[in-house]
Amino acid sequence: MRFLTFLLLLAFIVLGVLFGALNPDLVSFDFGVTRLMLPKGAVLLAVLVLGWLLGGLTAWWGTRWRKTRDRHAAAHGIRKDRAGK
Amino acid sequence: MNPVYLMGALIPLAFLSGWWVARRRGTRRSGAERHALSSDYFRGLNYLLNEEQDKAIEVFLRLAEYNRDTVETHLALGNLFRRRGEVDRAIRVHQHLVSRPNLSDDMKTVALLELGEDYMRAGLLDRAETLFADLAAMNAHAPSALRHLIAIYQHERDWHQAIEQARRLEKMSGESQGHDIAHYYCELAEQARQHGARGDASHFLSQAFEHDRNCTRAYMIAGALQVQAGDYKAAIDSYQHAIGTGIAFVPEILPPLLECHVRSGTMDQAERFLRDIIERYHGVSPVLALTRIYRERDGEQAAVAFLTEQLRLRPSVRGLMALIDATMDKVSGDARANFLILRDLTRKLLEGQAMYRCSQCGFGAKAHHWQCPSCKHWATVLPILGVANE
Structure with a gap:
């Protein structure tokens, strides 16, 4: 399974590099305060990676928040149980 | 196609894929944490072994909260509640276990057996009887279920049923x-x-x-x-x-x-x-019986002589009391007053004494019981052979 994941990752990296190499032409990006000329393929890849990271971060925060909430609820339940004894 | 539009379309896709991967990893990690929880389980066990039931309950409650699937933790909790006399809570825990749809048959029968014990402890004998009868009929944990059934029928004094179940148990267990x-x-x-x-x-x-x-x-x-x-x-x-x-x-x-x-x-x-x-x-009962026979046949003197001789061999407060009673008529004045005090003293000494003790559990009783009221064994309550007893 791990080897398969590795192969898939390798394939995507190769595709990414290939995509960057096939789209080397510069595109103008206007950020309001400044204008930048950046390679089309590289920008596309960078934005994809950024989106992927943001998605991961959101999921991680979500899980963490849920666990903290469960822990507080469990602690409250124990205290209530022991008080009601 | 304009690359900016393409990026606009791909960003949500990238976001979603990142979210999905992180979510999957998070689930896997919580599985690993579940294994780590076993250290909590052993901590709870340690508290149990050290007779610190309060702390053990706390740990097991936390375990049960984290992982609602742990059957063993629930069983341990239920048993703990029952042992502490909190039968209603034990019943709730075991009922919750039994009602789970994905519980294996084996675990379900264990939970049912525990629930039956809870009912017995709570005095709900009819419910316990139904449960144990079903378990015995299903051949699941049958010897334990039959033993509990026998205990219920003994309690209800339904001896015909007790005999029937004891015969089934004999056939099933070979005991x-x-x-x-x-x-x-x-x-x-x-x-x-x-x-x-x-x-x-x-x-x-x-x-x-x-x-x-x-x-x-x-x-x-x-x-x-x-x-x-x-x-x-x-x-x-x-x-x-x-x-x-x-x-x-x-x-x-x-x-x-x-x-x-x-x-x-x-x-x-x-x-x-x-x-x-x-x-x-080596008890005093036959000596006292013989003393009475000698008193009626040979007179008081022969009886006292026999009793004195026997008391030297087997000192006994009951024998001493009989001796005081026998010699009371022969004494007068201060000696009689002293004898009366001595007789009262021996009577009070005997009043506070257990005359019988169960050889299985040590239960002490003043009267004889064929079935020990404590451990429910038969013919184990025997007279205590001692100076202040038999």
């Missing part, structure tokens, strides 16, 4: 239940005797002897039946057999046996038998 079954028949025989159904009583006694040839209690009930029929000779035989099979029960058997000898006019035979018994039995 002999003859001793207990004989006592169930003795209970039935005693009930029949008290209602004047001598034929039924004899039938139950023959069944008792079939299961336990040396059943002391059955011999005693047979003796009582023969007394009712006026056959004192046969009753003497039965009581002597009873002593032969259970010499520890001499204090229980001697009074009716001596009564039979009195009624049949065979006191010489009684004296010979008691002489034989005091060689084998």
Whole structure:
């Protein structure tokens, strides 16, 4: 399974590099305060990676928040149980 | 296609894929945490072993909160609640377990068995009986279920059912239940005797002897039946057999046996038998019985001489009291007052004493019980052989 994941990752990296190499032409990006000329393929890849990271971060925060909430609820339940004894 | 539009379309896709991967990893990690929770389980176990049940409950509660699937944790919690007398909470925990749809059959029967025990503890015997009967019918944990069923029928004094279940248990486990079954028949025989159904009583006694040839209690009930029929000779035989099979029960058997000898006019035979018994039995009852015989036959002096001699061999407060009573008439003045004080003292000493003790669980009692009220074993409550007892 791990080897398969590795192969898939390798394939995507190769595709990414290939995509960057096939789209080397510069595109103008206007950020309001400044204008930048950046390679089309590289920008596309960078934005994809950024989106992927943001998605991961959101999921991680979500899980963490849920666990903290469960822990507080469990602690409250124990205290209530022991008080009601 | 404009690359900016393409990026706009791909960003949400990238975001979603990142979210999905992180979510999957998070789930896997929480699985690993579940393994780490086993350290909590051992901590709870440690508290249990150290008899710190409060802390153990706290740990197990936390475990159960984190991982609602852990059957063992719930079982441990339920048992703990039951042991602490919080039966309603134990019932809730076990009911919750039983109601789970994905529980394996094996675990479900374990939970049902525990739930049955909870019901028994709570006094809901009808519910417990139904549960155990179902388990026994399903052949799931049948020996345990049958043992609980027998305990319920004993409590309800439903001896016919107790006999039936004991027979099933014997067949299933291979362990002999003859001793207990004989006592169930003795209970039935005693009930029949008290209602004047001598034929039924004899039938139950023959069944008792079939299961336990040396059943002391059955011999005693047979003796009582023969007394009712006026056959004192046969009753003497039965009581002597009873002593032969259970010499520890001499204090229980001697009074009716001596009564039979009195009624049949065979006191010489009684004296010979008691002489034989005091060689084998080290309690004070046969000595006191012989003292009474000597008093009536040979006079007070011979009786006191015999009692004094026996008290040197086997010191006993009950014997001392008999000696004080016997010599009270011969003394007067200050000596009599002192004797009275001594008699009161010995009486008070005897009043606070347990005369019987269960050889299985150590339960102390003032009166004799055929079934120990504490551990429910049969014929284990025996007279205590000691200076202040028998």
